[in-house]
Amino acid sequence: MRDRDLPSVKETGSFxxxxxxxxxSSIAQDFAALVAIFDRQLELVSSADVETRSHLSKAKxxxxxxxxxxxxxxxxxxxSK
Numbered sequence: 001m002r003d004r005d006l007p008s009v010k011e012t013g014s015f016x017x018x019x020x021x022x023x024x025s026s027i028a029q030d031f032a033a034l035v036a037i038f039d040r041q042l043e044l045v046s047s048a049d050v051e052t053r054s055h056l057s058k059a060k061x062x063x064x065x066x067x068x069x070x071x072x073x074x075x076x077x078x079x080s081k
Contacts, residue, residue, distance in 0.1 A: 017077070024074045031067035035060060 038060035045052050 017080075020077050021074070024070060024077055028067060028070035028074055031063050031070055034063035035067060038063060 038056050042053060042056050042060070045056065047053070
Protein backbone atom coordinates (compact mmCIF):
# COMPACT_ATOMS: atom_id res chain seq x y z
CA MET A 1 0.00 0.00 0.00
CA ARG A 2 1.39 3.38 -0.96
CA ASP A 3 0.91 6.67 0.89
CA ARG A 4 -1.47 7.97 -1.73
CA ASP A 5 -3.76 5.00 -1.01
CA LEU A 6 -4.19 5.96 2.63
CA PRO A 7 -7.14 8.14 3.62
CA SER A 8 -6.29 11.58 4.91
CA VAL A 9 -6.45 12.23 8.64
CA LYS A 10 -9.63 14.24 8.15
CA GLU A 11 -11.32 11.39 6.27
CA THR A 12 -10.25 8.88 8.90
CA GLY A 13 -11.64 11.06 11.71
CA SER A 14 -14.93 11.51 9.90
CA PHE A 15 -15.23 7.76 9.37
CA UNK A 16 -14.56 7.12 13.06
CA UNK A 17 -17.15 9.72 14.08
CA UNK A 18 -19.77 8.18 11.81
CA UNK A 19 -19.02 4.72 13.16
CA UNK A 20 -19.23 6.01 16.74
CA UNK A 21 -22.57 7.67 16.08
CA UNK A 22 -23.94 4.52 14.46
CA UNK A 23 -22.74 2.37 17.34
CA UNK A 24 -24.26 4.67 19.96
CA SER A 25 -27.50 4.90 17.99
CA SER A 26 -27.67 1.13 17.74
CA ILE A 27 -27.09 0.76 21.47
CA ALA A 28 -29.83 3.32 22.22
CA GLN A 29 -32.25 1.41 19.98
CA ASP A 30 -31.37 -1.85 21.72
CA PHE A 31 -32.09 -0.39 25.15
CA ALA A 32 -35.38 1.08 23.92
CA ALA A 33 -36.35 -2.35 22.57
CA LEU A 34 -35.49 -3.95 25.91
CA VAL A 35 -37.71 -1.48 27.75
CA ALA A 36 -40.59 -2.34 25.42
CA ILE A 37 -39.99 -6.08 25.90
CA PHE A 38 -40.00 -5.74 29.69
CA ASP A 39 -43.19 -3.65 29.50
CA ARG A 40 -44.91 -6.41 27.52
CA GLN A 41 -43.66 -9.08 29.89
CA LEU A 42 -44.95 -7.14 32.89
CA GLU A 43 -48.38 -6.99 31.23
CA LEU A 44 -48.38 -10.77 30.79
CA VAL A 45 -47.18 -11.79 34.25
CA SER A 46 -49.79 -12.29 36.92
CA SER A 47 -49.84 -9.68 39.67
CA ALA A 48 -49.70 -12.63 42.10
CA ASP A 49 -46.24 -13.56 40.78
CA VAL A 50 -44.47 -10.98 42.90
CA GLU A 51 -40.95 -12.34 42.49
CA THR A 52 -41.09 -12.43 38.67
CA ARG A 53 -42.65 -8.95 38.53
CA SER A 54 -39.90 -7.66 40.80
CA HIS A 55 -37.16 -9.09 38.57
CA LEU A 56 -38.82 -7.72 35.43
CA SER A 57 -39.26 -4.29 37.01
CA LYS A 58 -35.60 -4.17 38.01
CA ALA A 59 -34.54 -5.25 34.54
CA LYS A 60 -36.78 -2.60 32.97
CA UNK A 61 -35.32 0.12 35.21
CA UNK A 62 -31.81 -0.96 34.26
CA UNK A 63 -32.73 -0.84 30.56
CA UNK A 64 -34.24 2.63 31.05
CA UNK A 65 -31.01 3.81 32.68
CA UNK A 66 -29.04 2.34 29.78
CA UNK A 67 -31.31 4.14 27.31
CA UNK A 68 -30.83 7.47 29.09
CA UNK A 69 -27.06 7.03 29.24
CA UNK A 70 -26.85 6.10 25.58
CA UNK A 71 -28.93 9.18 24.68
CA UNK A 72 -26.48 11.33 26.65
CA UNK A 73 -23.58 9.62 24.90
CA UNK A 74 -25.23 10.27 21.54
CA UNK A 75 -25.47 13.95 22.43
CA UNK A 76 -21.79 14.01 23.34
CA UNK A 77 -20.71 12.34 20.11
CA UNK A 78 -22.77 14.78 18.08
CA UNK A 79 -21.48 17.78 20.06
CA SER A 80 -17.87 16.74 19.51
CA LYS A 81 -18.15 17.21 15.75
